[in-house]
Amino acid sequence: MTTISTEATATPAPPAPRETNTAESSGLGRFNPLRLLNGGFLLLWGVLTTFPLLWAMMTSFKTNNEILTSPWELPSSLNWDNFARAWTQANIGRYFLNSVIVVGGSLILTMLLGAMAAYVLARYEFPGNRIVYYAFVGGMTFPVFLALVPLFFVVDNLGSVPVLGPFITLNSYGGLILVYTAYSLPFTVFFLSAFFRSLPTAIAEAALLDGCSHFRLFFQVMMPMARPGLVSIGLFNFLGQWNQYLLPVVLMPDEDKRVLSQGLAALAVSQGYRGDWAALFAGLTIAMLPVLIVYLIFQRQIQAGLTAGALK
């Protein structure tokens, strides 16, 4: 009896001081004010990042009068006509379409040309291979501003090319597509050539022995094998090209040809004068929503794709 009772009282005793000890020594307890504070900071930053976006979306449903009198109360009714005004009168629809055309074209071209160059540079030996590779990779270190003035005239001069000229000069979709592609190549080639190098060689050798041509090998064997890499760099390039601002501002000054980012910035100036805030915020929401939806669906891949470049 006595032994049991001493055991019963003795056994819970040892863990207790250990628990308080660890809590003291590492500065952590169950109700630690520091931890609460840290949690508070995390929450605060979460609110800081999301609240302005929600505010913009909420404001896009208000009337202009509500925006002026009660800037951050909920709208009294959902004014969908703000979106109609933004889409048609403020030309957001037009700018959206321009962005789709330009980015659609340049993304396909970037992936195709980037994969071709990266594949050849990664898996074929020939004189000058390294020179070409470093010429591409070196492009990552140069600021675009250095090229800006000459680039403007290069694209302008393309207008005098027979037949094709008007389609690849200033204020043309083609010109901007080619420029986007060219400036996306350095990182694409760098990323994909590392990826192609990591693929096993045995399958390629077997395919060549079976009489497969180099072209078929690339399109039917290597491209499917490189799919994870192509998806990552594709997402990276999509966001980069969709969000591009400097190049269209210089190369697409024509109002009808503006891409979304450029059109939105111009709208911010003009609607500010006109006082149609509601349409401006509706335009902002239209520009924001597709990207946010794509991000929330593919957030894992997008985070991985965007950070992959920095971790390589």
Add this chain to the structure above:
Amino acid sequence: MRHGKYPFILAFLLPPVALYAIFVISPYIQAFYISLTEWSGFTSQATFIGLDNYQWLLRNEYFWAALWHNVLLLIALPLITIGLGLFFASMLNVGGRRGTMQITGVRGSSVYKVLYFLPQVLSVAIIGVLWRYAFEPSTGLVNGVLRAVGLDALTRAWLGDPSVAFWCVLAVLVWANVGFYVVLFSAGMQAIPRDIYEAALLDGASRFATFWRITVPLLWDTIQVAWIYLAIIALDGFAIVQIMLGNAGGPSRSADVVGLVLYRTAFMDYNFGRASAIGVAMFFLTLTVAVLSMRASRRERIEF
């Protein structure tokens, strides 16, 4: 098997190399020559004037003011962004220790990562327009929130005030970039073996000590990359300043940046020689910063 290798290489390499040479390499090379000429672009031929454009640049006070803003950004943006990024990432990954010695992230850390990353997918135009109107004195979010919590004394014209406009730009850049580095550093921290932390804690190391002695050294490679990325953003700043504050670079040019000076010189004053000289100056600035940050942050690589 060797048959047909060279035609294939040529067919695959020629289109991308040609495109790259025309639109990237040739402008970069031309910029150096144009910077030595006087050229208004549309009218006459460029006339060679030696280093006159650079002399003009050295005496141009707008250029120096803008350069100073870039230098301020270069110091403040990486420091604040990396600091906050490391803080939030370590909270999210090793912050939650519930009484025991277990090292876990806090509850809801994946939700935080998704939210923090949001601004990263938005274009700089959206961010610029959003904050341009959030800082609006009468209808904007910032003053609205300040009034709502009774801090009316802190309300001001923000972007219209020369003494705060630049800091607003800095704050927006930090706001837009922190999330990316939280995710980036989180990925790095996930790769650090848990038992290193557990061993340190058993030895009585404080949270502060584990952060400085374990997390930071083991993440050094990633921090170095982050520094270079942020330095590149700090040396640019064109889009965010132009959208938030207009072509003049804010009231009294108080938030002007070199990229914007270049843009005005080229496409508003049509002085392409001088604009190219600014471009060349920016190139050497970028190069210097890249080399210096590589040197300064070089440390022994730790394998784990």
